[in-house]
Amino acid sequence: MYIFSDLDRTIIYSNKFLDTDVKYQNIEKHEGRDISYISLKTIKYIKKLQDIGMFIPTTTRTTEQFNRINFNQYGINFSWVITTNGGCILNNNQVLESWNEEVEKIKKNSCDLEIMLKDFEKYVDLPGVLKFGIASELFFYIVVDYSIFDIQCLNAYIKQLKEQKWDMYTSGRKIYFLPKGISKENAIKHLCEKLNINEHIAIGDSTMDYNMVKNADYGYVLKHGDMLTENDDLFVSKSEGMNGTEFILKSIIENYQAVNI
Template sequence: MRAFASDLDRTLIYSSKMMNQFGAEEFQLIETLEGKEISYISNKTKNLLQTVNKEMHFIPVTTRTIEQYRRITLFQNEIVPQYAVTSNGGHILRNGIVLQDWSDHIKRSLKECLPLEHFVRELQTLVQGNWIERIKDADHLFVYLIIKRDQVLEEEVNRLFNWAREQGWQPSLQGRKMYFIPAPVNKWKAVAYLKKELGLTYIHTAGDSLLDYDLIQNGDDGYAPVHGEVLETYPNLRRTKQSGMKASEEIIESILSQLASHST
């Protein structure tokens, strides 16, 4: 049995800012928040995903919290995956319900890292300047900062990231969000668990950020959209030729092409 385990934001779905940057033609609104339009998917990507979801396990793998994932109406009403990985691998949903065995495993693993409260406290003492707007807790597993991107220096980012890694935490900067995530909370580890539980024999993977590196690298067939930040650090990963929504379509078309070749 095959699966397609994919990141969502900036890999399969896009904000209006990303659409303006890379262009978009026919698309569908799939997420709103307090009346504001948040995320979109191209009509072609949606149709291709519907085919994927019928032919194999489609597993959304996202850094979004459970609540944020559930805001995406497409995956609640139209394409409804049996499994989804949220909170950067901190939770697995089966038919929308948290898989408690995995969540308990994560809690035990987190005892190896600097505790969340201590990490945030120390982080705040290290930050120089007033470039942080808010610090957000994500399912009590990790934190992300909403920042003034134009006011933070690259040297400051590198200093904080190096410190975080020394504490056993993974940092990532994505737009105006700066993530700090304990090492056990890892997308690929959650997918590897599902691989074993479901008896998956081949996994296609895709993602755009540094937090997706293990997912892309360890999958049997991994992709990074050419606009992805992960390629700045790992330029040898397989990349798409096209950017934005066209990259999403390119990835899924490649997967379905392989599936067709395998079945003939």
């Protein structure tokens, strides 16, 4: 059993989204601050999934940002990890070269990052743009305050994206701009082919996860997320937050056990 799972607001949670009725502990510190947490049951369930299958974190975080999450302190180690929204596959902390070669082809087939950034300069200081960032010299994003920011201001830039072979995704307060083909689902497809995986599970919460969850054999969605699930055959958690995470992981384990009795 192979489980590909998003992390933020799927497995771990920031201060903003903590459940007061769930026992949790810190799992990420940054610049001296506790910034992410994981429930104790989630730790237990991930360990169980590692015993009966393979749990593969699949995150929009860069590798550097992923490495801040201290799963090791709870005795959890991952042999495979997908970071940078599919831009990087790691095997025991080493870059998978076969996928890296494909990423380089995607980059060459898309407009150069520097050109995209140059064209985007005039939008960085728009009202409501709180932060601008570049991820691993591969893609860029902005964090916005939607009470101030008007996304229609980006219409002209959005129209250019298709010609430049780039995509745009929105996820909560973040708006991402990526070369077309850099995606979680494409990285998963490559890894499935490499490892001869015939069937897999995917878990996510946001629109960034939609295609990887939809393309999985079994897709699980957190109720609190912004993923569109109308008319989709996806399993949605009954509860939100950490409770929802625990519910999904427990369901996966129970379904596996039921099939393998």
